[in-house]
Amino acid sequence: MSHTNAEITEGIRAKAAELLSSGEVAVFLGFIEGSIPMTLRPFVARRPEDAERFVWNSFCVMNLANYLPSLLKSLEPPRGLRDPVPAGPLPKVGVVATGCWSRNIVVQMQERQVDRKRLVILGVSSRGMVDRKKVMAMTGGREIFKVEEGEHTLKISGSDYGLEIDRWSVVRDNCKSCVHPDPVIFDYKIGPDSNRKADDRFAQIEVIEAMTVDERWAWFKNEIASCIRCYACRNACPLCYCPTCFVDDSRPQWVGKSIDPTDTALFHILRAFHCAGRCTDCGACESACPMGIKMRLFTKKLEKDVFELFGVEAGLDPLIQPPLVTYRPDDPQGFVIIKEKNKA
């Protein structure tokens, strides 16, 4: 394990144990080792001794903010829809947060899904997480038994081979174009600041924008062709918490439930659009996708437009409104058909 990861792992374990034993938090949310290499699982520690199981490495790809609204609710005494909030402070949740996860927490605060007073955020600067699929592509289909992380390398080993690869070459695309690797809100900070800032933030989007309409349609169709409609992208997303999802509506049925290309296209268009102005490009959707669809590019395009048209980035300030629930009188409207007044 690399020096930085070991330091952060120790820091998370110590802080989580301290918060749990002092009773400041009821539960602590982090990652523990999964059952197969390169797969970590989110874990809710309830006792101080559970904190020993927490780990930190480059495979913490899922977004912990996803679990917060339901976890907070599960700690409240059960109550009906119209019952008042119980008097007195409610139990708190401790959570680890990198740059994008902390921005998701800010979005959830803006949308009243979490209460900042009930969170204890342990900030960690992200070095960029590794894309499991990129590593697997490098082994030529051979099974991976073990992956050890060094400072700048990954040692992969299987039954009859060993491989050392450059860590940065398999880092996820969204981490490579990340401009906010440091947490924006936190109560405690572990490890050093990351001191990295991508300069080609929207380069991937500009490549697609430069294509013709027909090429873009071919790209889009091809990208979603393998979608099996498992909704893993939706379930991994910390922005998805509608009680009834638009794909489950039956009257009107906005999106059919088949894997007809049109239904799949509509699902991806609407899923991406629901994240407009809220997505922090954490990449959890893409990491969760079993078919390797790069659906992050759809939300990235919306992120770019929100930034360029309205000058807003999601999740930086808990006190402002998300861009699509507010407006300015001078918003751009170049796309609107405006006819000259008729000479009557």
Next chain:
Amino acid sequence: MACREIASVDWEPRIVAFLCNWCSYAGADLAGVSRFQYPPSIRIIRVPCSGCISPNMILDALKAGADGVLVSGCHPGDCHYISGNLYARRRFALFKNFLEFIGIEPGRVNFSWVSASEGGQFADVVKEVTGLVKALGPQKRLVKGIGG
């Protein structure tokens, strides 16, 4: 809409128009009573406000076989509900860009502001939208059953 004509000389586009009750629908009404001529290509759906049009509804029209969509509301500042069209403007700016990004031709989905006194402008907008959609031909990319 099961039986679809292929593009031919006398093919006329079918355009679903979502018109706001307070301005554009009245504008369309005025165009009618003023006897302004415009192409018979639009099917009007009257809605309370352009702010209530979600991308779901636009895509639903395209899915059902519409060749184009027009959403029209009050001019910014004139909304019956004070600011519905201003929210809509942000939403549509993003949505139109996004549709073009994934390869839906520019011109399929259109937006305009038409007030209740602008019958002539309404006719002009319909003429322009019909021209745009006609130039593109039948919409096939998002029609369920023949999509792609």
